[in-house]
Amino acid sequence: xxxxxxxxxxxxxxxxxxxxxxxxxxxxxxxxxxxxxxxxxxxxxxxxxxxxxxxxxxxxxxxxxxxxxxxxxxxxxxxxxxxxxxxxxxxxxxxxxxxxxxxxxxxxxxxxxxxxxxxxxxxxxxxxxxxxxxxxxxxxxxxxxxxxxxxxxxxxxxxxxxxxxxxxxxxxxxxxxxxxxxxxxxxxxxxxxxxxxxxxxxxxxxxxxxxxxxxxxxxxxxxxxxxxxxxxxxxxxxxxxxxxxxxxxxxxxxxxxxxxxxxxxxxxxxxxxxxxxxxxxxxxxxxxxxxxxxxxxxxxxxxxxxxxxxxxxxxxxxxxxxxxxxxxxxxxxxxxxxxxxxxxxxxxxxxxxxxxxxxxxxx
Amino acid sequence: xxxxxxxxxxxxxxxxxxxxxxxxxxxxxxxxxxxxxxxxxxxxxxxxxxxxxxxxxxxxxxxxxxxxxxxxxxxxxxxxxxxxxxxxxxxxxxxxxxxxxxxxxxxxxxxxxxxxxxxxxxxxxxxxxxxxxxxxxxxxxxxxxxxxxxxxxxxxxxxxxxxxxxxxxxxxxxxxxxxxxxxxxxxxxxxxxxxxxxxxxxxxxxxxxxxxxxxxxxxxxxxxxxxxxxxxxxxxxxxxxxxxxxxxxxxxxxxxxxxxxxxxxxxxxxxxxxxxxxxxxxxxxxxxxxx
Numbered sequence: 001x002x003x004x005x006x007x008x009x010x011x012x013x014x015x016x017x018x019x020x021x022x023x024x025x026x027x028x029x030x031x032x033x034x035x036x037x038x039x040x041x042x043x044x045x046x047x048x049x050x051x052x053x054x055x056x057x058x059x060x061x062x063x064x065x066x067x068x069x070x071x072x073x074x075x076x077x078x079x080x081x082x083x084x085x086x087x088x089x090x091x092x093x094x095x096x097x098x099x100x101x102x103x104x105x106x107x108x109x110x111x112x113x114x115x116x117x118x119x120x121x122x123x124x125x126x127x128x129x130x131x132x133x134x135x136x137x138x139x140x141x142x143x144x145x146x147x148x149x150x151x152x153x154x155x156x157x158x159x160x161x162x163x164x165x166x167x168x169x170x171x172x173x174x175x176x177x178x179x180x181x182x183x184x185x186x187x188x189x190x191x192x193x194x195x196x197x198x199x200x201x202x203x204x205x206x207x208x209x210x211x212x213x214x215x216x217x218x219x220x221x222x223x224x225x226x227x228x229x230x231x232x233x234x235x236x237x238x239x240x241x242x243x244x245x246x247x248x249x250x251x252x253x254x255x256x257x258x259x260x261x262x263x264x265x266x267x268x269x270x271x272x273x274x275x276x277x278x279x280x281x282x283x284x285x286x287x288x289x290x291x292x293x294x295x296x297x298x299x300x301x302x303x304x305x306x307x308x309x310x311x312x313x314x315x316x317x318x319x320x321x322x323x324x325x326x327x328x329x330x331x332x333x334x335x336x337x338x339x340x341x342x343x344x345x346x347x348x349x350x351x352x353x354x355x356x357x358x359x360x361x362x363x
Numbered sequence: 364x365x366x367x368x369x370x371x372x373x374x375x376x377x378x379x380x381x382x383x384x385x386x387x388x389x390x391x392x393x394x395x396x397x398x399x400x401x402x403x404x405x406x407x408x409x410x411x412x413x414x415x416x417x418x419x420x421x422x423x424x425x426x427x428x429x430x431x432x433x434x435x436x437x438x439x440x441x442x443x444x445x446x447x448x449x450x451x452x453x454x455x456x457x458x459x460x461x462x463x464x465x466x467x468x469x470x471x472x473x474x475x476x477x478x479x480x481x482x483x484x485x486x487x488x489x490x491x492x493x494x495x496x497x498x499x500x501x502x503x504x505x506x507x508x509x510x511x512x513x514x515x516x517x518x519x520x521x522x523x524x525x526x527x528x529x530x531x532x533x534x535x536x537x538x539x540x541x542x543x544x545x546x547x548x549x550x551x552x553x554x555x556x557x558x559x560x561x562x563x564x565x566x567x568x569x570x571x572x573x574x575x576x577x578x579x580x581x582x583x584x585x586x587x588x589x590x591x592x593x594x595x596x597x598x599x600x601x602x603x604x605x606x607x608x609x610x611x612x613x614x615x616x617x618x619x620x621x622x623x624x625x626x627x628x629x630x631x632x633x634x635x636x637x638x639x640x641x642x643x644x645x646x647x648x649x650x651x652x653x654x
Contacts, residue, residue, distance in 0.1 A: 036549075037460070037549040037552060037553065038465060038548075038549065040457045041457045041458070041460045041461035041464070041465050042461055042465060042469070043457070044453075044454045044455075044457035044458035044460075044461055044523070045458050045461040045462065045465075045469070045471060045472070045475040046471065046475075047454055047458065047519070048458055048475050048478050048479050048482070048519065048520060048523060049471065049474060049475060049478050051478075051482060051516060051519065051520075052478045052481070052482060054493075055482075055485065055489070055490070055493055055516075058493055058496050058497065059489065059492065059493065059496075062492075062496050135389065136389045136392070136393055137393075139385055139386040139388075139389030139390065140386070140389050140390040140393050142386045143386045143387060143389070143390040144390070146386075147383070147386060147387065148390075156390070156394070158637075158641060159394065159397070160393075160397075161637070162633075162634065162637050163397045163400075163401075165570075165573065165574065165577075165633050165637055166400075166401075166577070166630065166633065167576075167577025167578065167579070167604065167629060167633070168577070168579065168580070169577065169579045169604050169607055169608055169611075169626070170400075170404055170577070170626045170629065170630060171400065172608075172611070173404070173607065173611050173622060173623065173626055174400050174403055174404060176611060176612075177407075177611075177619070177623075178403050223396060223397070223400065226393055226397075227397075230393070254375050254376055254378070254379035255379045255382075255383055256375075256378055256379035256381075256382040256383065257375065257379065259382065276484070279484050280484075282486075283484075283485070283486025283487075283488070283489075284486070285486065285487065285488040285579075285580040286579045286580055286608065290608075290611065290612065310486055310488050310580070313488050313492070314488060314580060314583055317492070317495075317583070317584050318505075318583055318584045318587065330492065333488070333489055333492045336486055336488075336489055337485065337486070337489045340484060340485055340486050340489070341481060341485070343484070344480070344481045344484035344485075345481055347484075348477065348480055348481065
């Protein structure tokens with residue numbers, strides 16, 4: 001422990017205090033409040049790091065049995081059968097095999113778990129959402145930074161931030177009772193017919209359109225992530241030095257040419273904003289569980305029901321039928337966690353220092 | 364500096380006009396869609412919120428009082444929020460104080476800030492599973508404590524980061540003046556900085572509360588939900604959001620209508636908190652912008 005003299009308030013130097021150990025030595029005054037407050041503050045900082053490590057450790061530990069049983073095959077398996085299945089044995093021609101007494105032979109198929117359908121569901125629904133959300137959000141961000149008159153910026157910004165605060169379940173309720181019936185009646189049948197008739201697009205065709213499918217899921221997700229992408233990319237664009245814009249304009253660029261330079265200048269921040277949206281979309285649970293149909297299958301048509309990692313957890317975890325079933329779900333949760341951590345870390349590296357940090361932090 | 368061919372000819376002007384119009388169009392359509400969402404939620408909710416909604420508990424289908432109200436959910440959510448705040452608010456505030464006031468000589472300040480930001484992005488359903496593993500498995504059944512723990516887990520990083528932002532808005536001259544008067548650092552924080560930021564700290568906490576009040580996913584396998592009015596968190600515990608989810612995905616029309624009412628109550632809460640934050644920040648003449 002060294003005794004440090006209090007820092008002189010030199011110009012340009014960041015304000016600094018004597019550290020607590022100095023104060024311990026220098027006097028009795030405020031000994032207790034200092035130690036307690038600083039201890040608590042530093043301790044709480046460590047708690048945040050412990051929360052993260054604890055989260056990863058607990059999920060990893062809980063998913064260990066499944067990791068052990070299924071290994072990496074889990075990621076590539078597409079069947080999801082929580083319960084044993086009894087089937088009649090069939091020969092190569094599909095005829096039911098019978099024993100000597102003419103009774104059909106039954107075989108028991110053990111439970112099987114594979115994450116491929118839910119990984120596919122998460123990937124495709126997020127991709128759909130991103131395709132819709134990115135152009136709209138970047139357009140709106142440009143509007144807020146370069147077009148909107150001053151008195152419009154505040155209310156529009158507030159609206160968009162308020163919409164980011166609306167809970168998932170509210171979007172789910174709206175999606176289930178308003179969007180799904182609307183799509184089912186007016187949008188999906190003609191689109192589906194179109195896909196069915198045009199050669200080359202047949203893979204997008206589905207036998208029936210229920211409204212609760214990948215398409216609705218992607219749409220609801222897009223609506224949900226637009227506010228966050230808009231808010232972050234607005235802040236990113238705002239951080240572009242004015243001189244950049246003025247420079248392009250002075251060279252005679254049109255509005256779009258200079259805007260394009262703005263977008264180019266802040267491309268990594270915008271990329272970060274998009275990844276942040278992707279992180280939101282891929283981890284979204286309640287809204288998607290209410291509109292995506294919740295069937296573990298891989299279908300190329302957007303009008304077929306699907307399932308995402310998070311909706312699978314929401315639907316099955318509390319009623320898991322066996323320890324193995326629960327372990328498999330935990331492994332799905334672990335995949336979800338690792339994926340979201342990767343997205344979030346990447347996004348924050350890209351956004352931090354480019355003005356988007358505040359909106360990226362979600363408040 | 365990149366090179367762009369400047370062609371102030373017709374096609375460039377046309378492209379510029381088209382893109383300009385598209386930006387306006389995109390903004391208008393975003394606001395329109397989101398306006399439709401909010402309009403449906405409020406209009407439908409308004410129709411189905413009644414006095415009974417707040418004063419009665421749910422009644423089973425076919426009984427006299429069907430469908431009853433959502434009092435149990437409102438009480439349950441309030442208790443869960445209270446329990447989560449008991450843990451989450453002090454920890455979050457202290458961590459925020461650490462990030463803002465004690466970070467200059469700390470090696471872990473940057474990692475803590477980064478971790479807090481990443482934690483706010485963790486899917487809430489995963490946090491629910493953490494609550495399940497930590498408190499439901501040991502106790503052997505679903506319970507309110509696990510739900511409160513999951514909510515607190517979500518609250519802490521949010522409160523920490525808003526607190527940091529708010530404390531940074533307190534001018535450095537306050538700190539300098541306090542030290543110049545001979546106050547210690549702790550005294551400066553407790554008697555000068557925190558009082559100067561009280562209003563914004565309260566709104567920050569309210570914002571975090573509004574955020575977790577709307578959470579459903581972390582409660583699915585922790586508090587689970589209940590149709591009864593209960594004050595005992597040792598057992599499955601009701602919450603507004605879980606009840607809305609059950610009603611919305613359930614078979615009964617009148618319960619679906621009540622789900623709309625439940626959402627409106629939630630939205631009103633969130634809206635009030637958000638406006639309060641705006642007003643406080645505006646009144647103190649500050650913005651949360653750092654850059």
